[in-house]
Amino acid sequence: MKKFICAGLGLVGAALASALGGWDTALGTLLIFMAADFLTGTAAAAFGKSPKTPGGGLDSRAGWLGLCRKGLVLVLVLVAHRLDLTLGTDYVRNTVIIGFMANELLSVTENAGVLGVPMPEIIKKMIELLKNEEESGGRKEL
DSSP states (O other), X not given: OHHHHHHHHHHHHHHHHHHTTOSOHHXXXXXHHHHHHHHHHHHHHHTTOOTTSTTSSXXXXXXXXXXXXXXXXXXXXXXXXXXXXXXXXXXXXXXXXXXXXXXXXXXXXXXXXXXXXXXXHHHHHHHHXXXXXXXXXXXXXX
């Protein structure tokens, strides 16, 4: 029975990796960044400092929303891969992955700051600038 379960999980994993364009460094790195973001976000919430929940603490709804967003990121990687196949290119998927890796890295850095990890002032300013741009919908405020 154990062999069948392992074989089934391996089959599902291989099919999923294939649908996302194959298991390569870019996909592996994105998944590592996603896991790091989820873990650091959970740690920030566990210590009651999360800016994403009303009380700053753990909230299963916020965690579920975060996991759903990460699932949607993978759907967008799938769409980008299919677009690459349709266009006969090989850069759309990688561009999408790099964009989401940058977003995850920014979130990990922000979570580390919330947890009290010392941050250089330039990184704090960069995070604040990107948060303000996101809140304004990418429009520059005058």
